[in-house]
Amino acid sequence: MIDKSSELPPAGPLRWRDVVETPAVLIDLDIVERNIRRCQDQCDRLGVAIRPHIKTHKLPLLARAQLAAGAIGITAQKIGEAEVMADAGIDDILITYNIVGDHKLARLRRLADRCRLTVVADSAAVVDGLARTFASAKDEIGVLVECDTGMNRCGVLTPEEALALARQVASSAGLRFAGLMTYPAPGHGNAACEWLDNAASLIRSAGIDTHTLSSGGTPDLYAMQHHPSLTEYRPGSYIYNDRSLVTAGACTVEDCALTVLTTVISSPAHGRAIVDAGTKVLTSDLFGMSGYGMVLERPDSTVISLNEEHGRIEYTSELPPAVGDLLRIVPNHACVVSNMVDSVHLIRGEHYVQAEPVAARGRIT
Template sequence: MKNLNLPLAGNELWRDVVDTPAVLIDLDIVERNIVRGQARLDDLGLKVRPHIKTHKLPLLAHAQLAAGAIGVTAQKLGEAEVMADAGVEDTLLSYNIVGERKLRRLRQLADRCRLTVVADSEEIVRGLAAAFEGASKPLAVLVECDTGMRRCGVLTPEAALQLAKSIHGRPGLRFAGLMTYPAPGQGNSACEWLEDAARLVRANGLTVESVSTGGTPDLHALTHNPSITEYRPGSYVYNDRSVLSAGSCAEADCALTVLTTVVSSPEDRRAVVDAGTKVLTSDLFGFRDYGLVVGRPDISIVSLNEEHGRLECGQQAPAVGDVLRVIPNHACVVSNMVDHVHFVRGDFFVHSERVAARGMS
């Protein structure tokens, strides 16, 4: 395995160190996930640009770069600033930047790293052009495309062409290509949409340097498409219940778990834990309950309050004081719920790490 420069465990058991509720990250699993994801995308001939919103940790971003990633993706300007502060040199900011204050920060950030941004409308392009008027180097801009997610993005290849022309014609900006975030289960069809758009843009005399897509759940089913140049996986570094449900990983590949203690067991098949919405989040992500209890498939986390999680059990409920580990439905949100995560390797404690890009705007 490649040396990802991640710290080793000490001699203390994490059970003797970590109090609940807490987020555990098993670095042995993280290393395997990073290497496996990089190898999969290398086999497909794609550059890897992982999305750091999953972990928000410069240490793991540098591990992904050490494995072969060309740069990172950030979803918020503040996340990109944190990564630049930590020495990450190449960032795609995959979110429309709106407002003079953010545009001033964006101009400053572009002096500190190789920066690419996205746009899906003339309003966004005008703002970027005004902010980068007179810049020493033009800002690289990708046209964001809606290939089925129904979120941000232009709706047709023809609209992508028109916006690409607008970017190309603006001083201070450089049209750099196309990007999308596909809807779940539509990774390959999104690639076909992008291929059509790239062909149309090139036919009109513009260079398409980058064609970028992403999404961990569809990674296992992705087929080679020569028009796609880069992929932006996020959850693959940790995996979670949604990725497990999609068949993209096994339970043993889930590096992030929420550690929680049973604080009440009022009935034979009901218990309450100290992990509520403030650590597990209220994201159902298509499930009926709020996480998978490791080793107890009979348990459902049926409801959450701020500080409580209610468990319904198919067998005898765990006792007061029992400690459980929960694979969350959606790991990315859990990362943003805590100030620190706790690195472990198997049963052994490594150290606690501040979530540096938590809560950034």
């Protein structure tokens, strides 16, 4: 059981610009706390429980803060992420990813012995694997049927398929049908709830209890209407936000908690500067936009291209950045940046807090 009173650490006496070596990932805890609070308030208004996706931050410290603010549990994408969180004492975890293969299923079974685990499935083959693994388990494992409500990723395509899979789960020893889960396409969060509602009605009319209806995604979080049947929401990126969410109108630049701190290492020609962050920190994720991030100190500039260790910035004003200047870049997509560094640097405004190991970094299996 985690300590529900977990608080994030306070500011220290030093300024981050005096201690952090670049390139580095900075996380502003003042903004994180605001984002957690705003999301919790919105979910309270909607009458849904929050089960935040920790793939964004991969930090037990922040998972604990989300739980302390009212989350009912966490979501992880991979068994490895869930193992790290269970090691940190987090005891209610949903893995929103089909678990396929005997080795992974054996890990899942071991993990289920040390936390309350729920998984998803979108095919008879995935349910078969889970049933084989949990038939002899002491406790049943909860299974949500994943539904494709327009994302064109995983998920059953119709409520009738959801019913067929619910029947298979409900009749398998070791498995408990827990409900339905979807990850809607951005802009379709409300329509996705109607899809889930129809499927749940069909399943209930077949006499199968359907407890959980789980949706998620930050882009639609603040545009969601009240859906009486929705029980939980899984936002991930809201804790940091990023350039894609600013562009989508889901937050402002002031809501972006994660920035990449870089140093100008060359100012070779007017209009062009080179910083020490390339794809190894910012990643090459464009997320449908042009440019690789937003430079906070230089709104006149574009991160026009990246090599592995070089970032090329083009600017329009007369004032060139000087070699040695520190620039902070809001990346296009914060979740992938978290996976690039061993530690992030926690800050509060101008103050340094501490370095924090990204415990679930690289846990891709």
